[in-house]
Amino acid sequence: xxxVYLDNGATTMLDPDVxxxxxxxxxxxxxxxxxxxxxxEEAKEALERARSIIARSINARPEExxxxxxxxxxxxxxxxxxxxxxxxxxxxxxxxxxxxxxIMNACKWLEKQGFDITYLDVDKEGFVNPDELDKAIxxxxxxxxxxxxxxxxxxxxxxxxxxxxxxxxxxxxxTDACQSYTKTxxxxxxxxxxxxxxxxxxxxxxKGIGALYIRKGVNIKPWQNGGAHEFDxxxxxxxxxxxxxxxxxxxxxxxxxxxxxxxxxxxxLIKGVLEIPEVILNGPTGNKRLCNNANFSxxxxxxxxxxxxxxxxxxxxxxxxxxxxxTLEPSYVLMAIGLSPEQANSSLRLTLSRFTTEExxxxxxxxxxxxxxxxxxxxxxxKE
Amino acid sequence: MYYSKKTLKRFKSPEFxxxxxxxxxxxxxxxxxxxxxxxxxxxxxxNIIKDIKFKTYGCIAAIASSDMMCExxxxxxxxxxxxxxxxxxxxxxxxxxxxxFHCSILGTEALKKAIENYRRTKK
Numbered sequence: 001x002x003x004v005y006l007d008n009g010a011t012t013m014l015d016p017d018v019x020x021x022x023x024x025x026x027x028x029x030x031x032x033x034x035x036x037x038x039x040x041e042e043a044k045e046a047l048e049r050a051r052s053i054i055a056r057s058i059n060a061r062p063e064e065x066x067x068x069x070x071x072x073x074x075x076x077x078x079x080x081x082x083x084x085x086x087x088x089x090x091x092x093x094x095x096x097x098x099x100x101x102x103i104m105n106a107c108k109w110l111e112k113q114g115f116d117i118t119y120l121d122v123d124k125e126g127f128v129n130p131d132e133l134d135k136a137i138x139x140x141x142x143x144x145x146x147x148x149x150x151x152x153x154x155x156x157x158x159x160x161x162x163x164x165x166x167x168x169x170x171x172x173x174x175t176d177a178c179q180s181y182t183k184t185x186x187x188x189x190x191x192x193x194x195x196x197x198x199x200x201x202x203x204x205x206x207k208g209i210g211a212l213y214i215r216k217g218v219n220i221k222p223w224q225n226g227g228a229h230e231f232d233x234x235x236x237x238x239x240x241x242x243x244x245x246x247x248x249x250x251x252x253x254x255x256x257x258x259x260x261x262x263x264x265x266x267x268x269l270i271k272g273v274l275e276i277p278e279v280i281l282n283g284p285t286g287n288k289r290l291c292n293n294a295n296f297s298x299x300x301x302x303x304x305x306x307x308x309x310x311x312x313x314x315x316x317x318x319x320x321x322x323x324x325x326x327t328l329e330p331s332y333v334l335m336a337i338g339l340s341p342e343q344a345n346s347s348l349r350l351t352l353s354r355f356t357t358e359e360x361x362x363x364x365x366x367x368x369x370x371x372x373x374x375x376x377x378x379x380x381x382x383k384e
Numbered sequence: 385m386y387y388s389k390k391t392l393k394r395f396k397s398p399e400f401x402x403x404x405x406x407x408x409x410x411x412x413x414x415x416x417x418x419x420x421x422x423x424x425x426x427x428x429x430x431n432i433i434k435d436i437k438f439k440t441y442g443c444i445a446a447i448a449s450s451d452m453m454c455e456x457x458x459x460x461x462x463x464x465x466x467x468x469x470x471x472x473x474x475x476x477x478x479x480x481x482x483x484x485f486h487c488s489i490l491g492t493e494a495l496k497k498a499i500e501n502y503r504r505t506k507k
């Protein structure tokens with residue numbers, strides 16, 4: 001059976017060139033970067049080379065990049081450590097209602113530790129309103145964390161405007177850029193960002209490796225204690241093969257031609273799916289949407305069931321429906337952009353990568369209408 | 385795998401999916417906000433379920449449970465059909481992730497409503 005992977009928002013295929021770059025660091029170049037012998041030096045060199053590549057990709061300095069185990073750790077590190085390191089200045093943190101689960105749950109934990117969290121609304125396309133952020137900042141605010149590219153709706157927030165507001169109020173600005181990294185501009189100087197969460201496995205790099213950009217001068221202490229790794233900011237022997245793979249993935253993904261390639265395929269997909277009756281696109285259109293993201297709600301049918309039939313045809317997708325969630329609640333992100341629970345339950349997310357082919361999009365567009373029709377036929381909410 | 389083979393098979397080709405023209409009774413249970421709604425259509429003769437069909441808005445487990453429930457109910461006396469338990473549906477499907485048990489409850493509740501509606505209109 002044909003296999004089509006349209007769940008690149010969850011994770012991506014490891015690029016064969018990335019595997020190639022990583023291989024020596026599993027076998028012959030296995031040194032610990034903290035060791036002072038030949039083996040250690042080899043690892044240390046690879047570590048610093050990788051750090052430079054990642055720093056350059058966001059216009060930062062190498063010493064501002066701290067490697068972590070991934071997006072979740074970077075987000076937890078940024079939020080919890082900024083909160084505790086700066087609690088003498090205030091106890092107020094601002095995030096949006098459409099942040100990733102790890103930001104949400106880190107904030108719920110921080111609330112229990114005595115911090116006040118403001119959850120900003122978003123508009124019907126998923127954007128944070130800069131004026132609302134401006135008004136929400138108080139003299140107790142120490143940190144603002146707003147997602148860059150949303151994992152469900154594909155919405156790309158205007159970091160520059162949000163960053164300037166934070167700068168004006170002298171409040172730290174963090175963004176979770178796991179979905180957007182290399183897919184749209186990320187420039188710490190231009191966009192006034194103090195902390196950025198980055199990861200590798202959404203851009204054809206390995207799982208289990210990420211980074212936190214920390215602007216020089218930001219008042220933050222390590223969250224994970226131990227040895228003096230990563231400028232004393234994150235203890236633990238560096239995952240050299242992961243770091244090398246991460247940098248290789250960034251190097252390849254920084255080629256802007258891939259953005260246009262994915263955006264064109266995504267546009268074709270969106271256009272084709274919207275030809276099915278009673279379908280809506282969730283999130284914005286054009287270049288304010290992640291180039292690889294499409295998210296729809298199909299009237300009268302449930303998302304997990306659509307995904308189940310797509311799976312039978314070899315197509316991998318995901319949904320924001322309650323049925324697929326372990327909580328049995330429909331996606332809070334889709335509810336935050338104003339969808340009804342029924343519409344959120346009827347959602348389907350298709351996310352592309354640079355390895356997605358036009359033929360795969362054509363195949364998806366060929367089988368999806370039939371699936372929708374057959375599910376609507378057995379739906380109590382669909383009248384022919 | 386998350387779902388059993390039997391569940392996936394029923395989901396793929398549900399035998400009892402559809403509608404009965406001029407049914408003797410209809411029963412509906414569930415709420416689209418929670419993600420599942422099941423509608424049951426009955427044909428009854430001499431207190432026996434002669435034909436049964438379903439229309440379901442819901443996930444893989446909801447559609448498979450609806451189909452399983454219809455198979456268990458078809459040919460049964462109304463009183464016996466009322467004795468079908470969610471557990472019977474789960475057993476018929478092999479196994480079910482615990483978080484999806486409510487789908488089987490939805491099945492028996494929808495059937496119960498359909499039978500109640502039938503008895504109400506017959507009186």
